[in-house]
Amino acid sequence: MKVLFVCLGNICRSPLAEGIFRTLSEKAGLNWEIDSAGTAGYHVGESPHRLSQKTAKSYGVDISAQKCRQFMATDMDYFDKIYCMDTDNYNEVKRISGNKWNAAKTALLLDALYPGQNKSVPDPWYGEEPGYHEVYHLIEQACDKILEKVKSEE
Ligand code: 4NP
Numbered sequence: 479m480k481v482l483f484v485c486l487g488n489i490c491r492s493p494l495a496e497g498i499f500r501t502l503s504e505k506a507g508l509n510w511e512i513d514s515a516g517t518a519g520y521h522v523g524e525s526p527h528r529l530s531q532k533t534a535k536s537y538g539v540d541i542s543a544q545k546c547r548q549f550m551a552t553d554m555d556y557f558d559k560i561y562c563m564d565t566d567n568y569n570e571v572k573r574i575s576g577n578k579w580n581a582a583k584t585a586l587l588l589d590a591l592y593p594g595q596n597k598s599v600p601d602p603w604y605g606e607e608p609g610y611h612e613v614y615h616l617i618e619q620a621c622d623k624i625l626e627k628v629k630s631e632e
């Protein structure tokens with residue numbers, strides 16, 4: 479399985495999701511390919527935000543080697559599952575994908591916890607350090623839920 483996480487900048491939320499999901503899937507013995515991308519290109523080539531790196535490290539997850547990249551239409555073909563952090567980015571993924579758009583592959587990450595409620599992972603970019611911890615826990619719960627479902631279907 480190849481799994482992609484998408485947010486706006488690919489420096490705060492989706493790098494956390496990539497790191498958390500990679501760590502949890504490896505612990506579960508799954509050899510899956512995990513990546514993340516942003517719908518915007520503001521930070522391409524940059525490392526994850528200092529506070530995302532610091533927060534992840536405090537829970538034993540190292541995201542320091544990640545580099546920001548922008549989501550592209552070919553990602554829709556390549557990945558099996560694409561999890562978006564919010565509804566704006568879900569709509570951007572749809573727009574950028576053009577005729578490659580596949581609704582069956584694409585979901586809001588928080589649908590794993592709150593099905594059908596269209597909930598978004600809040601953007602910690604404008605806030606302080608505690609916001610990064612809140613987002614970390616929310617993403618971790620959703621990733622846990624996704625992997626629980628995978629295990630129950632094995
Ligand atoms: P992210 O947060 O989408 O979680 O990576 C943001 C990062 C950067 C910006 C906005 C959101 N920005 O406007 O540069």
